[in-house]
Amino acid sequence: MSLTFTLDGKTIPFTEGQTIIQAASAAGVFIPHLCYHPEFKPHGSCKLCTVKVNGRHTASCTMRAAPGMVVESDTEEINAERRALTQMLFVEGNHFCPSCEKSGNCQLQATAYHLGMMSPHYDHFFPSRPVDASHPDALLDFNRCILCSLCVRASRDVDGKNVFALSGRGIGTHLIVNAKSGQLGDTDFTLDDKAAQVCPVGVILKKRRGFAVPIGERTYDKAPIADTVTEGK
Amino acid sequence: MALNAMHAEAVAGVVDRVVARHRRDASNMVQILREIQEACDWISPEAIDRLQETLGVPRTKIEGVAGFYAFLYTEPRGQYRVLFSDNITDRMQGNRALMERLCNSLWVERGKVSEDGLVSVGKTACTGMCDQGPALLVNNLAIAGLTEARIDAIAELIRGKVPLADWPAEFFKVEDNIRRADILLTADFKPGEALRAARARAPDEGLMASNMRSWREGLPSGMGGPIAVLDEIKRANLRGRGGAGFTTGLKWEACRNAQLKPGHRRIVVCNADEGEPGTFKDRVLLSTFPDLVFEGMTVAAYAVGATKGFVYLRGEYRYLLDRLNAVLARRRRDKLLGENILGIPGADFDIEIHVGAGAYVCGEESALIESLEGKRGTPRNRPPFPVTNGYLDQPTIVNNVETFAAAAMIALKGGDWYAGIGTKHSAGTKILSVSGDCARPGIYEYPFGVSIRQVLDDCGAKDTQAVQVSGPSGICVAENEFDRIIGFEDIPTAGAFTIFDKTRDMFQVARNYVHFFQHESCGFCTPCRVGTSLLKNLMDKLHNGCGSPYDFAEIEKLNQLLQSMSHCGLGHTACNPVLDTIAKFRPYYDQRMTQQDFTPAFNLDRALAAARQMTGRDDAAAHLSTEHGGAA
16 A cells, blocks of 8 residues: 655655655655755754644654645745745855855755745844865865754765764854864865765865856756756656 | 863873773763863863773764853863853842952953953853852852852952862852742652552562563563552653653653663653753752652652663752762662662662753753763754653653652652642642742742742732743743643643742843843754844844834744744743733833834944943043934
């Protein structure tokens, strides 16, 4: 017997143990997300993928699908909440899309477009976050960090290196690097690491490749982020 | 002795000693870091080097944990680290002026370390001394009942570099202030009595402890003893005293029935991370009735078949640690802890105390478990719940201090006796921590069903405007609601009962609480991490005279977002004080909406305050005349 739940009225099949977002992606339905990545254990922190299950808000990346669930996702109410979260991420860090070399390849930017975000809305925090250019091949621009912990998980679970971790608390939470100096150049990080590939924003950047692909020809310039879900299938 | 300049070898020696004491077990990371700091004054890069070597864990893990807890320092904070409790009650008792006095006296700027590296003075969340405030912590030891004279004496001791051990003992005296006692606080109870009563209640063949089930799986009839205890707890209709009110019997049963993986065991955790501002009843239970609490934990262990117990003691109650450990040692000697307790085969149980390090969020049970495991205190994704996958993935019950005390009394006197006290839906008694504007602040134990008005009368409160029940995450009760009752059917509470008379500005009360939540947000999820900061900024904006109806609408929108999108209870309840005070004390907000239209929070004149301070000027020409409220 096949298992199904409904997502915005559409019947979605799933297999035992799948989360809502996994089942939705497999069925070609996009749910906005930033800290979720299909290859990693879900984190559930960005809350962008929040849906309503039987009327209750829950993160779709951590909630397992169950038969007969009634899930709402693409509604005006939920999208407005997701838009507010996206605006929060924008004002919390320092995001200047026009001058950012990740522009067009950035999931935060693409998600903001998807959700129709027209302004940051809230007052900017303008935190002071120095850049780390110590590594010969990679640059860390913490200004753009959204604390999704994908690099943490990739370095720990795939690379076996623990190059990255989160420290601090609350609004002071920040990414740290595994070296006494705190500098990436003093770690065993390389561009071949999985951790070098997963940053959804522009924190971990390869040096000397900034504008190799011109703006206008980048991932989300060609197709909006919602279309990537079917590509991944 | 300049401890901040300890030699690397000396630091390594301390680290090795502490790590060895903790059996090189990285799941004791929080305890290891706390003990290193107690010896070295801070956690230096050299200490982290050595830890990394001896524990074999990545540096990032150590720094990530150390960076999470407010009482762990990876920068030097002085040989004397003074933190003033900054709950609203401390404010009402004048803590700010006393902090100023100490800073001036020691020639140190608030939040900074003195130039000679001797002392730092800062503030911290409620330290649980609201009935005898204002209070402070010095190197995590509590000093209550602060006066100007005491502050001056403290300054003198610090200047004279007198070791804490030689400070006057009366400074560290903490009162119980028990004003009304009922079944728990009058418990005429001899250690071991409740366990013996529990055993006596079981049929003869049922003396097997439930943890023997692992080799007799599927034979619940062979465990009459534990089942009899569980039945009594259920019959007592005991519900959790930490605030949420979950049925204790169901929790215990779920843990007992959880499948054990090979090598796993069941765990009993006592949540003594009493961080809710205005609550201090667990402090009194632990300081004066520790046997009752430990016995309740042992009863729980017997009922669920647990062999390992933890008390998670909040860092602010560090001063209780040695005393509690002495009680545990005595109980071991008396065969009330250890193997085959009271001669019951397989009834093995022991208790270890972990001390927190300044993180309110660790009162949330899954964050508490993370912290017990030596990690950052971030609440887990649930399900699975702790009863099946708790401490190190083992079935775990987490209960409040008061719940265990009640469980011990139920084991002693039976569930029917207990269920007969209180109301139909709320059995037993509740201990209230009464503070604020009243003649007799302290501890009041009532049967459930007592009205707010009765408590106010008993504690000598006059002209009361509002009572914050159960702390900032609870509910703010206005005068027309004083006939409501304490109980799960009306006003549930974890115990805080903070009284505000008519001279108090309820906006400032809410603003203090919003600052608290902002400080205590763990930072894991976006809505709480950023939302509590935005909320704080908006409340400050209103306070600074830049508020307009626009900001008011923004506050309400943020509140909704925090409630719907946050990861845990902290975010869900962070807006309660604001929502309640808006609903019940609207005029305090209205008078702050001095602007008709949107006005920026940034105020140029206020921004120039730093320049005025530096130049020592405050004349008219040093100020900008602004159209809207410049005065901060």
